[in-house]
Amino acid sequence: MLLGTGGGPRPRTASSAAAQVIVSNEVAYVIDCGDGVARQLAFAGVPLTTLRHIFITHQHSDHNADYGNLIGLAWAAGLRTRVDAWGPPPLARMTKLFFEMNKYDIDTRIANEGRVPIVPLVHVHERRAGGVVMSDDNVTVTSTLVDHPPVVPAFAYRFDAGDRSIVVSGDTAPSQNLVKLARGADVLVHSVMYPPAIDRLVARVPNAAALKASILAHQTSAEDAGRIAQEAGVRTLVLSHFVPPDDPEVTDAVWLEAARRHFTGPVIVGRDLLEV
Ligand SMILES: [Zn+2]
Numbered sequence: 001m002l003l004g005t006g007g008g009p010r011p012r013t014a015s016s017a018a019a020q021v022i023v024s025n026e027v028a029y030v031i032d033c034g035d036g037v038a039r040q041l042a043f044a045g046v047p048l049t050t051l052r053h054i055f056i057t058h059q060h061s062d063h064n065a066d067y068g069n070l071i072g073l074a075w076a077a078g079l080r081t082r083v084d085a086w087g088p089p090p091l092a093r094m095t096k097l098f099f100e101m102n103k104y105d106i107d108t109r110i111a112n113e114g115r116v117p118i119v120p121l122v123h124v125h126e127r128r129a130g131g132v133v134m135s136d137d138n139v140t141v142t143s144t145l146v147d148h149p150p151v152v153p154a155f156a157y158r159f160d161a162g163d164r165s166i167v168v169s170g171d172t173a174p175s176q177n178l179v180k181l182a183r184g185a186d187v188l189v190h191s192v193m194y195p196p197a198i199d200r201l202v203a204r205v206p207n208a209a210a211l212k213a214s215i216l217a218h219q220t221s222a223e224d225a226g227r228i229a230q231e232a233g234v235r236t237l238v239l240s241h242f243v244p245p246d247d248p249e250v251t252d253a254v255w256l257e258a259a260r261r262h263f264t265g266p267v268i269v270g271r272d273l274l275e276v
Contacts, residue, residue: 001236003030003040005270007171007191007219009062015272016040017062020168020189024161029053031157031168033067038074044273048074048080053134055141056087057170058154059094065092065204068098076109077116084123086133086141088153092124128153130177138162144181146172148218149189158179166276167234171241173217174224184233187276190228191241192218194250194258201244219243222255223235226263237263240270 004016013015017034025194030037041048051074056064064087071083082240085091099106099119109115127133130144139179148154148171151210156178158167167182169175169190182188198215202208220228222239229237239255252269259267268276 001044001046001271001275002189002240002247002270003037003044004032004034005240005242005274006015007062007193007241007243008135008245009035009060009065011035012246015242018057018191018241020038020240021046022139022159022161023050023169024101026050027052027138029055029139029159030070030275031055031140032057032063032170033065033070035060035065037066038070040272041070048077049079051079051083052081053141054083054085054087055092055133055143055155055157056085057156057168058148058151058172059088059090060151062194063171064094067094068102071095071122072098072102072105072118075115079121080116080119082123084125084134086125086127088155090127091126095122095124127155130155130181133157142181144175144177146170146175146178147204148172151218156183158182169220170216172220174220174228179228179232182228182234185232185234187236187238188229188232188234189238189240189270189276190225191219192222192225192239192255193243194247194254195221197244197247197250200247200249215243222258223261224257226261226267229259229263229265234265236266236268236276238268238270238276
């Protein structure tokens with residue numbers, strides 16, 4: 001399920017920030033933790049107590065702003081079981097500092113509400129290279145490095161379950177590593193931009209020139225996402241992490257037309273809370 005489909009950290013009414021959840025046998029695997037991820041899970045009807053694994057693609061605030069909050073709020077909602085978090089450094093330090101920052105609330109709730117200690121529940125695994133991330137009864141997760149200069153490392157993740165294989169690109173320029181990771185997958189969720197609209201997007205902010213160069217260097221156009229999906233031979237392409245996220249001139253039809261130029265399979269224009 002797509003929880004947030006807008007690209008960039010600026011809060012918007014149109015869409016929430018990057019986050020996805022895969023649910024298998026009532027176990028929740030969350031990929032990225034943009035602003036509002038815990039509330040989006042509530043809207044999605046996924047109990048926060050089923051949170052088991054968190055995967056961060058890269059350390060940018062539109063993907064990690066609510067990383068700590070997701071854990072803290074799930075715990076406040078009754079989570080008493082282990083959570084493993086996987087992602088690039090400094091994930092361990094971010095986790096430690098989150099607990100430190102929220103020590104007052106945590107200690108109060110343990111003393112006052114009988115909560116279990118939160119710190120021992122959370123196991124952090126910093127990853128610097130691609131490969132097999134983890135495997136359990138439901139799913140095997142593999143990752144690869146993608147191209148998101150200057151944010152290094154940045155990962156895409158692949159989830160192979162019994163009945164489904166799903167790849168989430170994270171943010172990346174067109175990536176051959178991603179093509180390899182996604183080969184033959186049922187679903188590829190790819191971040192996309194629409195280059196003709198980037199000038200209008202950056203015109204709204206003060207650091208326009210630098211922002212434009214950054215976006216163009218680390219995002220993939222919807223047309224190229226279609227090319228990559230075709231090359232990887234995926235069954236369905238899901239467009240998400242839209243840049244720009246809220247330009248009325250860039251309609252669903254525009255995204256579809258671009259992605260279909262090179263991809264012959266079904267294309268889905270992502271929406272918050274859409275179940276694929
Ligand atoms: Zn992003």
